[in-house]
Amino acid sequence: MTPVPPASRRPAAAKPPLGPSTRLQYLPGVGPVRAEAFGRLGLGTLEQLVRHYPRTWLDARRFVRIADLRPGEFVTVEGTVHSAVAIRTRAGRTDFQAALDDGSGRLGLYFFGQPFLSRVLARGARVVVSGELDPLERRMLNPLFEVVEGEVEELLHVGRLVPVHALTRGLTARGVRRAVRLALDAAADAVDDPLPPALVASRGLVPLAEALRQIHFPEDESRLAAARRRLAFEELFLLQAVLELRRRALAQEGRGMSTAGP
Numbered sequence: 301m302t303p304v305p306p307a308s309r310r311p312a313a314a315k316p317p318l319g320p321s322t323r324l325q326y327l328p329g330v331g332p333v334r335a336e337a338f339g340r341l342g343l344g345t346l347e348q349l350v351r352h353y354p355r356t357w358l359d360a361r362r363f364v365r366i367a368d369l370r371p372g373e374f375v376t377v378e379g380t381v382h383s384a385v386a387i388r389t390r391a392g393r394t395d396f397q398a399a400l401d402d403g404s405g406r407l408g409l410y411f412f413g414q415p416f417l418s419r420v421l422a423r424g425a426r427v428v429v430s431g432e433l434d435p436l437e438r439r440m441l442n443p444l445f446e447v448v449e450g451e452v453e454e455l456l457h458v459g460r461l462v463p464v465h466a467l468t469r470g471l472t473a474r475g476v477r478r479a480v481r482l483a484l485d486a487a488a489d490a491v492d493d494p495l496p497p498a499l500v501a502s503r504g505l506v507p508l509a510e511a512l513r514q515i516h517f518p519e520d521e522s523r524l525a526a527a528r529r530r531l532a533f534e535e536l537f538l539l540q541a542v543l544e545l546r547r548r549a550l551a552q553e554g555r556g557m558s559t560a561g562p
Contacts, residue, residue, distance in 0.1 A: 320347035324346065354465050363428075367405040371432070380400070384396070384421050396415050407429075408440070446473055461518045463477065499537075506527065
């Protein structure tokens with residue numbers, strides 16, 4: 301009888317390769333805790349993460365001075381956090397407010413129910429924010445933001461577009477970008493394309509994997525535009541397919557009722 305080696309000497313079981321259906325907790329650097337945070341955004345697999353498109357992209361060529369802000373426009377400004385404080389409301393909710401200074405003026409920032417931002421938007425931090433100016437109080441409510449440091453500073457300096465993803469408690473912008481990069485490397489080429497190849501070719505659309513990579517980390521505006529066009533067409537195609545299936549089901553149901561006898 302062959303002796304069984306002790307557990308310490310047994311070879312570790314090979315980890316299955318990462319793919320679109322892999323749970324996020326198995327992505328390097330994520331783990332169960334961060335996976336739970338991603339879950340609050342409705343993300344559970346690598347495919348869902350790469351389909352979690354940025355809400356906007358920072359472009360240093362289009363920044364606006366605080367002094368030039370006008371209500372009703374979605375704009376991006378860069379400045380330094382002048383003050384920051386968590387506020388307890390009468391309803392028992394803890395909000396967070398800060399003031400941004402860019403030398404031309406100050407802009408108020410107000411975040412509902414996000415006191416954890418005090419660890420990110422600390423006094424003295426360089427920040428880029430995107431949103432609409434509230435005409436009554438001259439502030440932005442729940443704006444998108446990015447701390448300007450490291451990779452972000454380098455990308456903006458060379459004129460690259462920086463993606464801004466939706467965040468939640470337990471997730472940082474840098475952590476989300478890193479996870480998205482790893483997920484794209486592991487799964488982008490294996491995500492099923494719902495569009496027939498002939499349709500992709502006839503419409504001059506870019507391949508799905510390229511669209512997923514460029515929507516998150518565009519090399520330039522033209523590639524971003526091509527990725528957005530491709531993914532918007534896909535969304536419309538799937539919507540039309542669902543509507544057609546529903547129409548056929550209703551038509552079939554109607555025929556069944558008309559032929560039913562007493």
